[in-house]
Amino acid sequence: MEDRLGEVPAQAQAEVQRNLQQLETQIAEANRRLASSAGEGGANFVQNAILGPLRDKRAAALQRIQIAFQRTGAQAPAGLQGLATCTVQDDGTGNDNGDQGNGDQNNGDQNTGDQNNGDQNTGDQNNGDQNTGDQNNNGDQNTGDQNNGDQNTGDQNNNGDQNTGNQNNGNQNNGGATGQITCPAVADRLNQIPARAQAEVQRNLQLLETQLAEANRRLASSAGQGGANFVQNAILGPLRDKRVATLQRIQIAFQRAGAQAPAGLQTLATCELRNPGGGGNNGNDGNNGNDGNDGGDGNNGNDGGDGNDGGDGEQARGPVPEDFVDIRTVRPNVNVARTGRNGSRGTFSVDCGRNERRIFNSDNVIVAPGVSNGAQHTHDYVGNVSTNNQSTNESLLAAGTTCRNGDKSTHYWPVIRALGQQEFDANQRGGGLDLNVGKILTPAQVQITFKGNPTAKVVAAPQFLRIITGNARVGGADPNAGWTCTGFENRELTDKYPLCPRGSRLVRVFNFQSCWDGQNIDSANHRTHVTFPQADGSCPQGFQPIPALEHRLVYNVPQGPNFAVDGFPEELHKPITDHSDFINLMNQQQMQQVVNCINSGRRCR
Incomplete structure (x- = not known):
């Protein structure tokens, strides 16, 4: 990687080195997961649950390296995004699974010009942290890099406390009836789209539909595969990461047109698995991600109890009693x-x-x-x-x-x-x-x-x-x-x-x-x-x-x-x-x- 960077500006050194180290950490974690998951999943398990998420994380880290150069006024190294995709060398363990081309993951989310400017223009508003990515680095939130290494994106957003264990059962195991993945509607949250933003917004709205359709196809084709968290790790988590990036581009399209970006789009990133028949998924509707703790959709049963009612009909997502302690x-x-x-x-x-x-x-x-x-x-x-x-x-x-x-x-x-x-x-x-x-x-x-x-x-x-x-x-x-x-x-x-x-x-x-x-x-x-x-x-x-x-x-x-x-x-x-x-x-x-x-x-x- 270092030989592709050329001379790193002094002001960018710390940020570049931090992200180079993060790239090493990401590959080490992916290899640990590869070893621990030997024998799990179907034909595309490694691609969907390990390589795809790894590519998204690497794309974010490489993006931040480019931005670090640009913020010092230097020219960013060319072709860094081409280094995002990793492959598995087949060592005879059966974990190669063939599909290393990263076709599912390389869907345009990471490689657009819009994405390059998204991190710079939005910072913590996702986050991120901004950041916050990561209040911390203006871009972690766009690809899930901030949302825990195992791609348990739904778990991260619900933090466990609020869901009291529901996140890790039921809809995570694709062992029976497949159900259907549903996502929050986006178009009706956009109001008037500026003329200059129309083409870009429509392109990304269509991409959201494509991502959802692809996720449902993968859900159907993988019925009976994987362990307890297969659907979350291999389908819902990556889907959320893609939607985060796409929603980010919609916000940026508004901002570039000089208009105010629609509020709350990032809360629409998380989708859920609905299975009215209950087979294999335990009917755990509404526990996955941002919508699960809403308290107002009637689907959550256990979730609403831990929230505190704000008095306006909306359920506050947290805090929970475990967040408090007697100072004495x-x-x-x-x-x-x-x-x-x-x-x-x-x-x-x-x-x-x-x-x-x-x-x-x-x-x-x-x-x-x-x-x-x-x-x-x-x-x-x-x-x-x-x-x-x-x-x-x-x-x-x-x-x-x-x-x-x-x-x-x-x-x-x-x-x-x-x-x-x-x-x-x-x-x-x-x-x-x-x-x-x-x-x-x-x-x-x-x-x-x-x-x-x-x-x-x-x-x-x-x-x-x-x-x-x-x-x-x-x-x-x-x-x-x-x-x-x-x-x-x-x-x-x-x-x-x-x-x-x-x-x-x-x-x-x-x-x-x-x-x-x-x-x-x-x-x-x-x-x-x-x-x-x-x-x-x-x-x-x-x-x-x-x-x-x-x-x-x-x-x-x-x-x-x-x-x-x-x-x-x-x-x-x-x-x-x-x-x-x-x-x-x-x-x-x-x-x-x-x-x-x-x-x-x-x-x-």
Whole structure:
């Protein structure tokens, strides 16, 4: 692979190396699955369950390598997508299965020009993470690369907790009557299609029909094949991945025509197997993927019980009781590095209010600029009053602020909701239409504090620096949620919500990355230009300490497991997806005040 890349630009090195390593990891995992599945499936098992998904993952990784080159202004290496398809060398085990041409998988999803630009234009809106792919890398979500290596895409989106085991039985075993795969309708969600987008949209709508027809043909021809998860792994999982890419291209077609992309298309990616006769599939309708936990289609039986009703007729997909824990049962676990002789001990606090003005939107200008509802969940905003998907550095500088010292920086995070109560956005994108339901709670306190570094003096952070801490995707890179309760702040949780005793209030703590690469105000994945200090508090080589931002948010929440953080609909409101965002708009004089205060050991406001 490396010999096809030529000279890698310095700014692209880290991202390229990460994806080269991911390619190695993918092939190793595929070989492990090949060995463990010997003797399973029919004539096309290896192609459908291993090689096809592997190709899709490789296509995504190769796509990200191309994008890494392009973002530095360099020409992307030619022909990388031709390296996506792998083959099995027949070693006599019977696992070759012949069909190595990848005909089923190479359906246009990965090799179009639209796909190359899709990752750059949409970022986290899938995700991804954006990303998020992967809030993490602007493209993982388009091919399933982010959705668990085994292609159990339905499992990943339902996270197991919500389905209480149903996902892995019934419709996964194609041992009897074949049933039929059905998918959510897409055309009726598009409204008016711009004239410039008509041809591309119609092409992809037709492709969705072709993909579904092909999946049903494979379902019929594979009756009686495979093990417990054959249908999910070999048919439904790959089908969902193809639909994700196709729906992505439809969104991009709207955006290229200057129109607003239709909301919620990615929630239509997951299809399900319906088998009215029940033979071999146990009638497990509705448990597969995004639609299974809807609570409103009457097909889900067991699924609805774990959700919390938002009061608007839509069932909130999560959280579940297992997502909560009594904070009194958690042992102290917060460790703070001691500040040494050369460290910086001061603090600088900024009062920007508690979002009393109720400034909300479901955009994310850092990871999805120009994309309406790019976050698919609602953010609280303090500081800059104008922040939305259309914001530019210039527009932010021209806007007002809620910060008393005149700092125009932007601070935003997902809202917390009291479940079972109504809110203004119950029928809006980012709210109820994206399964974020319940009454939005205004924080009782918002504390924004800049701190020093335990081992060194801090330097000024650049204007327009962007930092995201935490990850909106379950399994994404660098989760950094911090959940605790007043009176118990020597213990924090990342993957559980704390249940606070009476008299104690819920606290969210976000400690932002405070080591800067000295050059960039952002990076391709919005992460590599900043990082966290090492265990001793020092910054890694090549990074320098900047004022360490902390958001501390305090809430009065209902007693019991009756609150949740907003998130992407498929992330089930898991507490680990909590995150916060910052854009530095301080001018040079304001930033220097912060630096001087911290380095001189004072406490300033």
